[in-house]
Amino acid sequence: MSPGPASLAAIAQRAKDGLGNTRSRATRIQQHTRDTFSPVLTLGRGLNRQLAWARAWWKNASADKRKIGAAVVAGALLALYFLPYAPLIALLLILAAAAWLGRAEKPPAPEPGPDPTELRLQAVYNGLVPHLADDHDPARLFHPGGTYRDAFRDWELDGDRITRLELTYSPYFTDDDPGARARIERVLQAKIGRGREYFHDWDTEHNRLTVAALPPLPAAVPAQQFVTAPCEILLGITDADSTNRRTPIRVDGATHQLPPVIWRTGNRSTDPHLLAVAAPGAGKSNLLRTIALQAARDGDIVVIDGSGSGDYACLAGRRNILRVETGYHGALETLTWLRHETERRIAAVTHAKQHGTPVPDNARRPLWVILDEITELTDLAAGQGTTDPQELLDLPLRLGRAAHIGVITSTRPTHLDRLRPALIADTHTRVVLGPLEPETIRTVLGTGPGVSGGEDMPPGRGYVRIGNGPVVRIQIPHTPDPLEEDTPEAERRRLLALLPHHTDALAVEDPTISLAKERRREPEPTA
Numbered sequence: 001m002s003p004g005p006a007s008l009a010a011i012a013q014r015a016k017d018g019l020g021n022t023r024s025r026a027t028r029i030q031q032h033t034r035d036t037f038s039p040v041l042t043l044g045r046g047l048n049r050q051l052a053w054a055r056a057w058w059k060n061a062s063a064d065k066r067k068i069g070a071a072v073v074a075g076a077l078l079a080l081y082f083l084p085y086a087p088l089i090a091l092l093l094i095l096a097a098a099a100w101l102g103r104a105e106k107p108p109a110p111e112p113g114p115d116p117t118e119l120r121l122q123a124v125y126n127g128l129v130p131h132l133a134d135d136h137d138p139a140r141l142f143h144p145g146g147t148y149r150d151a152f153r154d155w156e157l158d159g160d161r162i163t164r165l166e167l168t169y170s171p172y173f174t175d176d177d178p179g180a181r182a183r184i185e186r187v188l189q190a191k192i193g194r195g196r197e198y199f200h201d202w203d204t205e206h207n208r209l210t211v212a213a214l215p216p217l218p219a220a221v222p223a224q225q226f227v228t229a230p231c232e233i234l235l236g237i238t239d240a241d242s243t244n245r246r247t248p249i250r251v252d253g254a255t256h257q258l259p260p261v262i263w264r265t266g267n268r269s270t271d272p273h274l275l276a277v278a279a280p281g282a283g284k285s286n287l288l289r290t291i292a293l294q295a296a297r298d299g300d301i302v303v304i305d306g307s308g309s310g311d312y313a314c315l316a317g318r319r320n321i322l323r324v325e326t327g328y329h330g331a332l333e334t335l336t337w338l339r340h341e342t343e344r345r346i347a348a349v350t351h352a353k354q355h356g357t358p359v360p361d362n363a364r365r366p367l368w369v370i371l372d373e374i375t376e377l378t379d380l381a382a383g384q385g386t387t388d389p390q391e392l393l394d395l396p397l398r399l400g401r402a403a404h405i406g407v408i409t410s411t412r413p414t415h416l417d418r419l420r421p422a423l424i425a426d427t428h429t430r431v432v433l434g435p436l437e438p439e440t441i442r443t444v445l446g447t448g449p450g451v452s453g454g455e456d457m458p459p460g461r462g463y464v465r466i467g468n469g470p471v472v473r474i475q476i477p478h479t480p481d482p483l484e485e486d487t488p489e490a491e492r493r494r495l496l497a498l499l500p501h502h503t504d505a506l507a508v509e510d511p512t513i514s515l516a517k518e519r520r521r522e523p524e525p526t527a
């Protein structure tokens, strides 16, 4: 029977192992032999060199010199014959000379290779030369053939990665042009290292740019009862130096003091409405659920799910959740009601002011409208030739602050051009999630984040800008849909415990509530 492929492989492996063993044994024997016979080998080498020297001398010497040499050797031999111990001394001298000449010469020290740090910095410099070289610059900070030491002031490395770099550029560089800046930031991102976010700090006054690697934000911040004041909503976690505030947050069973992004809402806020822009899967629904859970503590909520995904079904029938709408006609009806509600509230506030009476509770209780994928409804309206639902939002957006109404909308980056100008003008709190084009980020936030390298953003990671404040990085807490089958049981139970209690006032079969997902009534959490 012929051996199978497995046994052939085993034989080949054994043969290979055997060959390898033989080779290493031979090397060991060779080294051992060389060590043992090292003195003899040294003497042999030295004698050889002496003979070679003598032969070369004889060959090159003139006839007279040869005669003199022969006479010296003859004289030396004669002296050896007559002097006592002379042969022994001569032999020792010859052997000593041979030992000296035969000693192993040390191999020349290898040429020191180029310093990898210098190579990296020079590569960054060379990459910047086409963009920063300027013939008008008297200092010629960047020029072909120049060295990085001309322009780089300071740098820090973590292993072989540059984590901080400070450079000076020509005063003629147009550092107020976002396009020119973006080009430099792209080059630096490509040269310094991908897969990591870098902050670019442009000191336009002194023509300096500092690039610093940003530490990653905590990826898994679970949804929980956040410690916030009334009318405050924690949107997520940011960098420690983006805020002075710290809030206790439980992550992996331990409480950490983390820097939060707090959105102040209510009638004292100048930014009571929010617009979130995110590509599918970047965590938009997760953000809206995070906001809804916090807003439901002390206000009423109406949810309109423009995409009909049923991502908010878990909120239906809960305390303070007035309605969860997924149908087009229901959405129109809800938005029409919202408009009237805005008018009613404004009338009540005006009346109270005119008569010097307190504003009634039903006109000052916070009311939130959460509209996921508003542009989907706009498309449907265009198809049916009816009113654009965005039009119905104009009044709540404009008077929302006085009427204690907050509008939270979301859309995809590809639908930005379908948003009504009024919606854009009145939503001053902006969130972008996921890896988006720098141009889109700038359009939504009104300015760039000054950070590059967010290509690998996990879901829930992005940037936020509240009003005219700075753009900061954000990681949204993880608030998965408890009705989603993929949600792990532990997460599901945790989320159900965070949801407001079921209300008996809202019948499960209420025909005004249309949900894409089949609703099942969850048991009240005991935790």
Ligand SMILES: Nc1ncnc2c1ncn2[C@@H]1O[C@H](COP(=O)(O)OP(=O)(O)OP(=O)(O)O)[C@@H](O)[C@H]1O
Residues within 6 Å of the ligand: 219, 220, 221, 278, 279, 280, 281, 282, 283, 284, 285, 286, 287, 309, 311, 459, 460, 461, 475, 476, 477, 478, 479, 480
């Ligand atoms: N902040 C977060 N932390 C951790 N995981 C998150 C976070 N946000 C979202 N995810 C995960 O990313 C996935 C997509 O989230 P989500 O459904 O919220 O995205 P989306 O933008 O609403 O997508 P779509 O528009 O397709 O519904 C989910 O598996 C969700 O659990």
